[in-house]
Amino acid sequence: MTEEKIFFDNASTTRVDDRVFDYMEPYFKINYGNPSSLHDFGGPPKEALDKAREHAAGLIGAKEEEIYFTSCGTESNNFALWGLARASKDRGNHIISSRVEHLSIINPLKEFEKEGWRVTLVPVDKYGFVNPEDIKKEINKDTVLISIIHANNEVGTIQRIKEISDIAKEKNILFHSDGAAAAGIIPVDVNKLGVDSYTFTSQQMYGPKGAAALYVRKGVRIKPLLLGGIQESGRRAGTENVPAIAGFGKACEIAADEMDKNITYISKLRDNLIEGIKSRVKNVKLNGHPTKRTPGNVHMSFEFIEGESILLFLNLEGIATASGSSCASQALKSSHVLLAMGLPPTIAQGSVLFSLGKYNTQKEVERVVEVLPPIIDRLRKMSPLYKE
Amino acid sequence: MTEEKIFFDNASTTRVDDRVFDYMEPYFKINYGNPSSLHDFGGPPKEALDKAREHAAGLIGAKEEEIYFTSCGTESNNFALWGLARASKDRGNHIISSRVEHLSIINPLKEFEKEGWRVTLVPVDKYGFVNPEDIKKEINKDTVLISIIHANNEVGTIQRIKEISDIAKEKNILFHSDGAAAAGIIPVDVNKLGVDSYTFTSQQMYGPKGAAALYVRKGVRIKPLLLGGIQESGRRAGTENVPAIAGFGKACEIAADEMDKNITYISKLRDNLIEGIKSRVKNVKLNGHPTKRTPGNVHMSFEFIEGESILLFLNLEGIATASGSSCASQALKSSHVLLAMGLPPTIAQGSVLFSLGKYNTQKEVERVVEVLPPIIDRLRKMSPLYKE
């Protein structure tokens, strides 16, 4: 490839920020001790955890003692669901969630059903919005937990969390929100959102993989998922992944500091990409809400053709994207999010997610806008569904 | 401190090997993609996982498809217990383990009891050995799982795993072994050991924190602990911690290559330290078995005095160690391992664990042997239990 590669797949993971990497580096070979150790080697790692907790809490308006570090967003979500539900099982056995959750919510909930819990997944509208009224309707005396994703990782729709948490609070029901695709990207204040627990993760905000957190409001009872030593106040056992957590903390600090700047910059790129594509390609559709979406999310459907083949041709041009098509998924299923939004199968199959981040540039946007039309054209010419 | 610091706490964690760090470094900022991605950025991380799986499998004589990466030893142990037990619950509700397991086995088992399982913890002899006959005696028609630690992380005792697995096999009972303090340190062959699942972890073998693995014999049914995406063949959801797993793989490769050399080198240091201390300090006792112990383990009790204060004075000399005393534990409990071995409380309280690794030297051993006697002397003079 002659041109520089273009990474438009920031929703799947992000490049680690140089400052983050430099900050975490000493914890591998110099400050490698175990933070639980009583001797001096335990000092710097312990301080790194404290500092990371401070910055992680700071990013979402929480207190330090409300932050529990985990290994990934999936663990945080599993921890929240099992931990909150099991701690409340004497009060009922009903959980409400939505059809547009990440699989790390959906699949544990399937397991809950096998274990005798009742689970209701509320529908969404064509933009992917949960209607708070739909949640209200589903609440019954057995409902102990509601879990709603904050920003959708596929179509970028940002839910009306506050309205939902008001309902939950009124009915005295625990409320978890999966903020893996929101925290560090859009402003988050757990108190304003009114959530009882909240998932957020390092690798979506230019931090390293291997670190995430669960916020748990002070006073909320939660059972640990991983049992063993008394790390993380006994709520998450296991030797702490110090370098990753340190890096996560740094990433939170940077994300908080540069939030406004990044939102402005990335939203502009996003809008330019959307406009650019729309002006050059016919029969395209922007999925998700036109404005209530995360800054970097450009989720588009190209009619008559299939997403994986678009993705592959883009890849041949050095452009990395994702697709909600069934062929592009390892489970060979169309995105449940797109289907829940009522997208016709052909439109869901023809979807491509361009997810932009702070390292992307206008030049990259322009290159994609230039390269994409002939690819779409070529595939349409090959398609039995397309009539010129 | 003028002298170089001495890290004699390799049982708590290890310094990352330079070669391991160099190997993992590119996965933060260059090959930062998500291994599940279809585009080129997904390639190098995917290959890194494959390679790591190859080396992790190689270290313990397993097949690649029998290795599932997790975030830490604790997760592997929790996964093994919940996953195997739940997949077998139609066959019975009884689990056998021992009194000298790591807390990441003991504490989940306490939770099992709350959920209606029956748990038997077999005793050990004064060296910390489980008697396979004791296990045989406890087996009943409801027994579905046996879990026995391979090498003990405190006193270094190496269990007779093969004899136990023979019993388990005969009775058609699943057998898990926690090898967190064994793999990479002593030779491990899961087929010779005859285990159905096996925990091992990166941070104990000069790999980074944040990566570990569970070996699960092909054909053995296990339920996932973390549910979500279909990473790790659907048995461990969550975006893979690529740099840490890559580093873990490298650490496994190096550990396998240099196993014999390290064992010879570290055992010699260990024996010199034991001899050195014994020749200079009276009323000391080596805990654990005199010979059937891991190469770097020097677990000693100093009568009449308490471990944390020894540890602190050693720390003032720049020497990092651990102790099984209740004061030195964050839960303020004496080591359950030492108590299970029948050590009188004063002896348990007076224990210090020097755990040696490949980066330690004879000079360091000599320095400890020199520095320790006056510390012991001083503390004994302060002790109401000591009569000269």
Next chain:
Amino acid sequence: MIMYGKKVMDHFMNPRNVGDIKDADGIGEVGNPVCGDMMTFYIKVKDNKLDDVKFKTFGCGAAIAVSSMVSEMAKGKTLDEALKISNKSVAEELGGLPKNKLHCSNLGADALHKAIENYQEKQKNKK
């Protein structure tokens, strides 16, 4: 990352015989966009041989490569020979397919066979 081999990528990037045949002797259509892939094969038959084969495909990289390969394998073959083109032989000719894409090779062979059957049906009706 998708692990398509060199030959698959070649057929995906430069698919042979794309298009339709206006006065086709037989048409075969399989799949539908709901399940992700859809293929239409067009054939011209002369002296019981496949004189021309064309296709249109909606689908992933494998589906396109398979269609292309099937069309190439079929062209010039007698109908009986063409009916023997199996999904296995298609995958083999392509130098293998990722496991979760093997079903695409089914589709290609099926679409071709359907086109041939469509032709044979028509012939029967003519008599």
Next chain:
Amino acid sequence: MIMYGKKVMDHFMNPRNVGDIKDADGIGEVGNPVCGDMMTFYIKVKDNKLDDVKFKTFGCGAAIAVSSMVSEMAKGKTLDEALKISNKSVAEELGGLPKNKLHCSNLGADALHKAIENYQEKQKNKK
């Protein structure tokens, strides 16, 4: 890492008044090695004041520092004043203790008080 403050470390490294008093007027012993800490305090009393205070301690850094601090605080005080030395005041004098070590400051004050009570008991018996 153990978060002992400067003052705690000073008393741990250079404990004051370590030892026993052969002809002590009162002896107080608390704790036992099973629970981790054990302290024995020895006192000499003159004119209702603590003329000398010594201790022996089996225990962690905090236990040793607490013993040392208690002995220093007690020395020269009247018995009534010494009885008012509370675990809180000991911890304060030491500039604070880690939360999970606060119980050690109990032990120190308790052992001193026991020694004083032992002395007072003896005095009563003498009468």
